[in-house]
Amino acid sequence: MPESLQRLVDDLAVRIGRPVLLEDHGQRVIAYSEQTGPVDDLRRDSILRRHTTPEVRRWFRTTGIFDARGPRRIPAVPDQGTLARVCVPARHDDRLLGFVWLIDADPPMSDEDVAIAAKTAPAFALALFRDSLADGLTFRREQEAVSRVLLGDRESARAGAQILVEAGGFPQAEPVTALVVRPVAEPDRDTLEQGLLAVRFKLAARHPLHLVRYDHGVLLCAGRPPDPARVHATVTVPVVVGVGRARATLSDAAESYREALHAAEVAARVPGYGPSAAWATLGVYRMLSTIPPGELHPGLERLLADPGNRSLLETLETYLDLAGSAVATAKALRLHRTSLYYRLQRVEELAGTDLKSGDERLTLHLSLKLARLSGRFPAHS
Numbered sequence: 001m002p003e004s005l006q007r008l009v010d011d012l013a014v015r016i017g018r019p020v021l022l023e024d025h026g027q028r029v030i031a032y033s034e035q036t037g038p039v040d041d042l043r044r045d046s047i048l049r050r051h052t053t054p055e056v057r058r059w060f061r062t063t064g065i066f067d068a069r070g071p072r073r074i075p076a077v078p079d080q081g082t083l084a085r086v087c088v089p090a091r092h093d094d095r096l097l098g099f100v101w102l103i104d105a106d107p108p109m110s111d112e113d114v115a116i117a118a119k120t121a122p123a124f125a126l127a128l129f130r131d132s133l134a135d136g137l138t139f140r141r142e143q144e145a146v147s148r149v150l151l152g153d154r155e156s157a158r159a160g161a162q163i164l165v166e167a168g169g170f171p172q173a174e175p176v177t178a179l180v181v182r183p184v185a186e187p188d189r190d191t192l193e194q195g196l197l198a199v200r201f202k203l204a205a206r207h208p209l210h211l212v213r214y215d216h217g218v219l220l221c222a223g224r225p226p227d228p229a230r231v232h233a234t235v236t237v238p239v240v241v242g243v244g245r246a247r248a249t250l251s252d253a254a255e256s257y258r259e260a261l262h263a264a265e266v267a268a269r270v271p272g273y274g275p276s277a278a279w280a281t282l283g284v285y286r287m288l289s290t291i292p293p294g295e296l297h298p299g300l301e302r303l304l305a306d307p308g309n310r311s312l313l314e315t316l317e318t319y320l321d322l323a324g325s326a327v328a329t330a331k332a333l334r335l336h337r338t339s340l341y342y343r344l345q346r347v348e349e350l351a352g353t354d355l356k357s358g359d360e361r362l363t364l365h366l367s368l369k370l371a372r373l374s375g376r377f378p379a380h381s
Contacts, residue, residue, distance in 0.1 A: 004127045005031045012100070012120050016113040021101040022090075024128060027057050030098065042082045065089060065099060071118050073104060084108065088117050092125035092201050100124055126197045142169060146211045149250060150178075150218060150257050161251035170207050174222035175246040178256035180264040181231055182216040184238040192217050195235030202234055216264065220253050228276035240267040243278040262289045270372045271379045288369055296367035297360075299351025304376055309350070313368070313377060315343045320365040324355070 005022060013020040013033035021032040042056065063074050065087045076084040084104040090097045102109060102117060109117075130139055141163070148160025164170045181199075183192060189212055196210040196217045209220040219231070228241040242264025244256030259279035266285045267277035279286065296304070303309045303316075315333060319340075322328040330340045344355060353360045371377035 005124070005131065008120065008123055008127060009033050012117060016102070016109070016116055018103055018109070018113075022098060022124065023101065024098045025096050027060070027099065030128070042080075060087075063087075066096065069094075071114050076105065086114055086117065088121050090121050090124040090128060092122060092129060092198065095125075095201070097125045097128040123194070126194055126201070129201050130197050142167075142209070143211065145169075146209050146218075146220070149220075149253050150211060151254070154251075157254060158251045161249065161253075164209065164250060170209060170220075170250050171222050174207070175248055176250050176253045176256065177221050177223075177225040177246045178244040178253055178260040179219040179221065179225070179228065179231065180216050180242040180244075180257070180260040181219065181235060181239050182242070182264045182268060184240065184268070187215050188237070191237055192235075195237065195239075198234045199231055202230060216261070218257055218260070220250070220257075225278070232275060238275075240264050240274050241276040242267055243276070245279055262286075265373065269375060269378060270369075274379075284366075284369060285373065288366070288373055291370065296371060297351070297353070297363045299353045300364055300367045300371070303347070303351055304371060312343055312347050312350070315340065316347050316364065317368050319344065319355075320361060320368065324361065 009020045009022050009031045010033055013036075017036075019033050019035050022030045024030055060074070063072065065072055065074075066089075068087070068089050069091065071086055071088045074085040074087055076082060086102045086104045086109055088100040088102070090100060100117060100121065145160040145163040148156045149164070150157075152160060161170075165172045170176070181192070181196065193210075193212045196212065196219060199219060200208040200210060203221060203226055206221040206223055206226060208222075211218045225243050225246065228243060231241050232239065242260040242262065244259035244261075244263065247253060247256045262285075263277040263279045263282060266282055267274045270285065273282075282289075295301075303313055315329070315335075318332055319326075319329045322332065326337060326340060329335075330337050333340070335343075347353070348355055351364070353364065355361060355364075368377065372379075
């Protein structure tokens, strides 16, 4: 029994001050808390047998727990010696994954305690889903195999892919695409992992795998790349998403991962790309990904050193992006032409450059893009 499920059960039992029992969708007992307070034969037998009897399952079905979308109070049946209960269905995206059971007697549960139990249902559902992700694999072994595929050398990647394919965790004949999911704010590993598990739940037909690293998460999906909008709609914190190109086999996923990682960095740092970017659409940023930041144009270094020059830098970048067209730049920035020429003249004076020179424009343009990638010229919040 996974530690995460037992931890959830124990935590809920402490919060509401009564015993908790967790079943999967087939009503097999998965975890239970320490017994305190009243107990009946039904709870005792469920724990000892690890499942409820067919007669009890049929009776519970008549109470509507399999159709319930929220907590349901089950009255006591004195003739059968059963106490009143509260049943909380653990659902995710309307898929029933299990039941959280609580004794509703001596005293009955307050509405507040029932609400607390209901709020834990999504966490129970995701934990149950995670426990059943890959046939024949424990979650820990799956994570180790995914790590080998993404972070190991060539031989290690092949071995990791073989483990996942043979266990039914990924189809052998399908290509693989990596997505990098990077939180906009300081990452919370637990929140990020819950989000990735929720995405895996929604994309189950694509046999997704995931890995959480120190500042981002990775999704590996079979077949064509999923729409990043589905990731944004599912993860509960703001993120940027980078998408790599598809690779023929799972053992080659690290190449797609490197592309997705760079695409996510561009989405986070370069205006006009966020909240998602695909490697195939990065243009010059694909080439720049192979160039270390190094030294920039010396005049640009001087402009970057003073925060007061931001408007000049943005004007210069727009001017260079628009191939040196003063008309298009003035329109894009909503500037009078005279104001634009003044700003460009200030750039030339402060940077010691000549914008009529093609070499100077090229060097400045590439330096600006490298400054974006290195975080030295960040986008406005």
